[in-house]
Amino acid sequence: MLERDQISPELAALYDVLLAQRGVVPNMFKTVANHPNLALTFAAFLKSLLSDGALPGWYKELIAARIASEQQIVAMKSDFERGPFTEAEKLGLRCADRLHHSANQIDDDFYAKLQSVYNDQQIIELIATASAFQFFPRFVDALRIPLTPLPEKPSAGQV
Numbered sequence: 001m002l003e004r005d006q007i008s009p010e011l012a013a014l015y016d017v018l019l020a021q022r023g024v025v026p027n028m029f030k031t032v033a034n035h036p037n038l039a040l041t042f043a044a045f046l047k048s049l050l051s052d053g054a055l056p057g058w059y060k061e062l063i064a065a066r067i068a069s070e071q072q073i074v075a076m077k078s079d080f081e082r083g084p085f086t087e088a089e090k091l092g093l094r095c096a097d098r099l100h101h102s103a104n105q106i107d108d109d110f111y112a113k114l115q116s117v118y119n120d121q122q123i124i125e126l127i128a129t130a131s132a133f134q135f136f137p138r139f140v141d142a143l144r145i146p147l148t149p150l151p152e153k154p155s156a157g158q159v
Contacts, residue, residue, distance in 0.1 A: 001030035001145075011036055014043050023151025028136070031145050049132055054121035059089060063126065064133040066096045088117040096130040
């Protein structure tokens with residue numbers, strides 16, 4: 001994993017943005033910084049994917065959390081069906097579960113259900129988000145990238 005003083009100015013700018021947004025540079029980016037073009041591509045992909053679009057960014061992050069490992073998000077892995085989600089949001093989470101098991105589980109009947117509540121652009125974002133977060137956990141796990149520590153909270157007197 002590369003620290004800020006070990007990378008190009010272009011990647012340093014990415015680190016600065018991540019640090020400002022999250023309070024920490026994720027270990028995945030510190031690792032993929034060994035391949036600068038890939039790091040910048042990942043960042044651009046995730047920014048466009050998780051920003052507000054046809055679906056709100058917060059909902060796409062829930063889809064990502066639904067695909068995450070048990071260690072990362074235990075709470076989201078609980079029974080979302082009883083959670084404070086709309087029927088459309090629950091359908092999207094069911095879509096993520098189906099895709100996680102097999103793309104074949106997004107059969108014609110299920111796709112018709114998606115079309116009954118989502119437009120084409122929303123379906124594309126939903127499936128792109130769920131698919132991307134099949135990739136990223138596998139990427140991180142295969143490279144044995146340790147979990148990113150939570151950002152440090154400022155101590156008393158520190159702003």
